Amino acid sequence: MGEVAEGDPAVLVRVVSDQRTVHDIPHTVACRALGVSPAWFYKWRRRPAxxxxxxxxxxxxxxxxxxxxxxxxxxxx
Incomplete structure (x- = not known):
């Protein structure tokens, strides 16, 4: 897993989300590049603070x- 994935999960979720909104990169592609599963991303995206x-x-x-x-x-x- 890369350096980004080892940090705070909330930051990683924000990075993946930003790739979609800013660069029009699908979540699955951004997750693959960062070394996390799309299921992990969707779980953490819905997670309460x-x-x-x-x-x-x-x-x-x-x-x-x-x-x-x-x-x-x-x-x-």
Whole structure:
């Protein structure tokens, strides 16, 4: 994957979208050139700015797991 694809997904989506509006390059061609799938582009294009419920739930769970891991002297978890 290229340097652009390794950065922020929102920036990459904006780059692909701009190629269509500014240069009339289809999304599929821009995605191929940047090393991402069109499905990935369409998924991220619709993605809300705030985290999903699943992401929030997983972050809270990760915090709890790390807390108990540290409290056990880094032995459990």
């Amino acid at each position: 705030e985290p999903t419920k699943r992401e929030v739930r997983r972050a809270l769970l990760e915090e709890r797991i790390l807390y108990f891991f540290r409290e056990s002297g880094d032995t459990y978890g």
